[in-house]
Amino acid sequence: MSPPGHSARGLRRVAVTGVGLVTPVGNDVATTWDALLAGRSGGAPITLFDASGFSTRIAAEVKGFGPTLVDDRKLLKFANRSHRFALEAAEQAMRDAGIRPTAADATRWGCAVGTGMMTADYDDLAQTHAHCGMSGELDPRRLLDDGPANDPLVFCRGQAAEGLALLTRRFGIHGYATSVHTACASGGQAFGTALKLIRRGRVDRVLAGGFDSMISPIGISGFCLLSALSADNETPQRASRPFDATRNGFLLGEGAGFVVLEEWDMARARGARIYAELAGDGNSLSSYRITDSPPDGDGPIQAMHQALGDSGATPADIDYINAHGTSTSMNDRSESAAIRAVFGADVARVAVSSTKSTMGHLIAAAGAVEGVVCALAIARGEIPINANYRDPDPDCDLNLVVDAPRRQRVRMTMSNSFGFGGSNSCIVMRHPEEVDGRDGSGAS
């Protein structure tokens, strides 16, 4: 027998007790959830800059952001767009959990975040170009009196550790604080890191999440050059159609997703509302190509197996897979092969959707936002749809949730995130009643 609050493997259990979202389809959890159930796409022509010359002129932008819960102007002057999303989603999660670090327990709180790659702000770069780079190369002498290159605020906002600095300062977190970047797997890996931190006993609570915003001339350029984005400029709401035979690239999104994670018994002891158990993490490298997963799903398969094993589950226990499902030709084929390989006969039963069909691809925030989606699916007994699915692809023969959301008991979920560079993350969550007994009180 394992002690209460410990898994069958004797590890400390981890509860999701607070959630927060800023996404292209809603600046809070409730609005986002309604859109995900309805499959209301966040895709639209880009408004953040004049994208008329780019091959892709659409994206899923966060809309109407503000006024925000975090209005500390001293803090916000160090924050770029993605940091603002992070602060907002994290504040939502803390308020939702009804707990935050105090002077007495600050060292028992951790922070694990998936951080975007922090490409340069276009206006700053254009200013530096005009002053120091008209020849096409940087003239270092002219940098000495360049505006952005001498502005400490520009420096701070562009630092990979700035998001972590803002979050730990805002909430007074003094334990293990880390920032990870494995491209599109970042958010999932942040959740995995957070799970391990609580298991190790180094901290009792972790603020975990991901944030990103690449909808800028430089960010869009990077993806356009790789032909990774859908160029369905006339039909932005249909541009992301994961697993559909006509899919032709992803829709770039932006935003943040955060959770408050707590050691199970402590969450129970304070009467916290538990959305789900963060039950297991899988983490592998494809080591195939920098941008692709292999067609046979090698790499993702190991991550999914690990996550199941880590959570003490089998494929039969999983009711919902929130797929990575980017809507690129290669990813969706490779992921389908991996799901088939791992789930075997259960592939016909397990519900699958990619919420990127609605929100677009939030890159370093994707895994975190989709982890929140899984916690909500369990807590609400609702599975969001895979929007825009019309033409079946025989290579992607999955039990996709199309047309209408499913309302059912969701015992366990799996969330996949695969990144450029070959990192694969898989996160498994469990319904709290599957942990404590049917009444959910823990007194069974």
Place this chain on the structure above:
Amino acid sequence: MSFTKVVITGTGAVCAAGMQPQAILDTILSGQSAIGPIRQWDTTQWPATQAGEIADLDPRKLVPDRKLHKLIRRTDLVGLYAASSAIAASGFVAYRDALAPDQVAPYNDRTGAIVGSGGGNFQNQYDFFPLMSAADGDLPAFGRELADNVNPMWLLRTLPNNVLGHVGIQYNLKGTNACITNHSVGGLLAVIEAMEALRAGEADRVVAVGHETPIEPQMVLYYHRVGLLAKNTLRPFDAAGDGSLFGEGAGALMLETEASANARGAPVIGAVLGGGYASEGQGLLAIRADGDGLVRAIGMALEDAGLAPADVGMIVAHANGTRQSDASEAAALRTVFGSTMPPVTGFKWAFGHLIAAAGIIETVVALAALKANVVPGIATLAKLDDACAGLAVSAQPRPPRSNVALVLCRGFAGTNAALLVRTA
């Protein structure tokens, strides 16, 4: 609590002071710093002109696969070199390749890679300058002429997790992995996370890497503007200390469970005994004067390793040369070690601050120093600063008190890491 024992079977390092751990140690012991005038651009009239550059860096010497050179940056070259050095020293590849065919895939699935990497740099962004000149401030033209002016692989060259991806592909590593973009502590945290992954049974072998090449004009200028750079010399704990100086390079450690190393009779260099990590949460650049985060990180590492302060044979301090960091580090060491302080040293004076690679390269050099039974002196130390009183530092080499080294590392966002290693 008893953990799976984590052993070290290979190391690799490259920086201004040398391309091998032993060569770097020899430079440090010579008392000559490898820091000198920056040569990558003309620093005439620059307020900051010194750094630890790798002289005549030859990409082909660092990464033989020339096809790769188009896909990676200078920072990735040094990272891949250090990783390859550690992997080669461990000898696991030859062992794996001789396994029965059905055992190779499981072996790869149990072999991971964890990397501490600097986030973005600035130089890559200048790749857009020719396009910006062609577009002449017109954003639609920028979009239209993009493909004609920028390398299609631009985004891939810029990925912070390139070393992770490419070391995986080169050696067919399929196991647990992470890329930590946590400023200076990234590399040391990679070692701690690799140790934890081995203890938790997530893998049998993990290569831990840290790499960074911060010596570029815009980065130097920013660090100068926020008051972190020395004028000429990095003098840790010294009354005349006036800041830090950049270095560049990488460090790597091949870590394995004892069982994995024993299975092939691998050479065991040493062991990772424990790690600790804490943040202060005061903001990006702020540091607490009492060294609170560092005190807690060291305490956690000692507890994790089951060691007392008196068991530590030498301390490799962060010793970055900025007055605030040095004074608070001294305060932390006084708090933890008091009168039982072992010899304290630091290595940044000799090759500069490698940011994400700092803690891990200093771990690699610490192992070489323990093996040579020497605590290298800090040659630029002339007069101990009053704020650092009680610190057991010296300009001269001394013998270590035991074969255990404590390596300290601190970074932006008030992060502090401590690692305990010993030699075999």
